[in-house]
Amino acid sequence: MLSREDFVGISIEVNLFFQRIMKEHLFFIEVNLQPAAKSYIDEADRLKRSFEQLLSETVYYANGMISKEAMESNAFVTPYTLKAEEITSKLTGASINMEITRKENNLVGNTGAPHEELDRTLTDLNNRSLNVLKEVIAFKQKLLDMDLGCNIFITLYPELLEHLIHEARYYSQMLEELQKRELPKKGLCDELNFWNHIMEDHAQFIDGMLDPTERALKETAKSLAKRFESLVEECIKAAEREIIERSSEATREIRNFKQAATRGLLECKIRSIIPPLLADHVLREANFYLRMVQKD
Numbered sequence: 100m101l102s103r104e105d106f107v108g109i110s111i112e113v114n115l116f117f118q119r120i121m122k123e124h125l126f127f128i129e130v131n132l133q134p135a136a137k138s139y140i141d142e143a144d145r146l147k148r149s150f151e152q153l154l155s156e157t158v159y160y161a162n163g164m165i166s167k168e169a170m171e172s173n174a175f176v177t178p179y180t181l182k183a184e185e186i187t188s189k190l191t192g193a194s195i196n197m198e199i200t201r202k203e204n205n206l207v208g209n210t211g212a213p214h215e216e217l218d219r220t221l222t223d224l225n226n227r228s229l230n231v232l233k234e235v236i237a238f239k240q241k242l243l244d245m246d247l248g249c250n251i252f253i254t255l256y257p258e259l260l261e262h263l264i265h266e267a268r269y270y271s272q273m274l275e276e277l278q279k280r281e282l283p284k285k286g287l288c289d290e291l292n293f294w295n296h297i298m299e300d301h302a303q304f305i306d307g308m309l310d311p312t313e314r315a316l317k318e319t320a321k322s323l324a325k326r327f328e329s330l331v332e333e334c335i336k337a338a339e340r341e342i343i344e345r346s347s348e349a350t351r352e353i354r355n356f357k358q359a360a361t362r363g364l365l366e367c368k369i370r371s372i373i374p375p376l377l378a379d380h381v382l383r384e385a386n387f388y389l390r391m392v393q394k395d
Contacts, residue, residue: 114225299327
């Protein structure tokens with residue numbers, strides 16, 4: 100069973116990361132739906148605002164409660180997040196609560212042990228996050244089903260919608276275990292394969308969203324996708340330390356690739372249909388995974 104300190108610390112870190120990821124998923128859905136689907140655009144916006152409210156609360160309770168190492172991992176926000184939000188909101192016309200990011204950039208690290216009231220507060224926050232997550236998963240699944248049935252047009256790949264569902268379910272499972280004061284019971288390959296497949300998807304999506312003229316970047320993306328695909332296929336056969344080290348090395352490479360892509364998009368130097376916030380989004384996911392895999 101997790102101690103109060105571990106429960107509070109892990110809950111804050113998991114929510115800081117995933118609440119932002121979820122609200123951005125909903126933002127991307129919102130801006131990629133067509134005017135004919137106004138009711139679904141409105142639903143995406145409503146759910147996005149629900150996660151913005153939850154994230155705002157988490158940021159408030161995180162002050163003084165997370166480690167310096169966690170803050171410096173660039174998994175929750177990066178040096179590019181605020182600018183990416185500003186540009187992407189301006190270009191799409193969709194709202195983003197950027198005050199949350201400003202406050203998150205000013206968080207301070209550990210200043211004391213969590214008290215009993217904070218334990219109860221995080222329990223409630225986790226429960227409310229789970230309730231919104233159930234709505235979000237059902238909403239994403241409905242859009243995917245409608246897209247596959249040619250009943251809606253959305254400029255996101257069906258595979259990308261499935262990807263968003265997988266991440267939401269992963270977050271939901273983490274919260275459910277935390278509410279029992281436990282950590283998810285997953286085997287090494289199950290955990291590594293989940294994230295290596297996420298990284299593979301990212302590389303494939305980047306390849307598919309780059310302009311055909313960006314040949315060098317597209318080749319790099321293809322190569323990274325194949326590398327992560329191999330890691331998934333070989334996990335069972337490889338020695339534990341070997342697969343961890345290879346996953347860590349590959350994640351550092353895709354992290355660096357995503358970081359360079361984020362800078363290039365912010366400076367309007369890359370031809371693509373990738374909004375800057377999406378580039379920063381996948382960069383944060385690589386940072387989160389890299390921190391996880393380097394702990395093992």
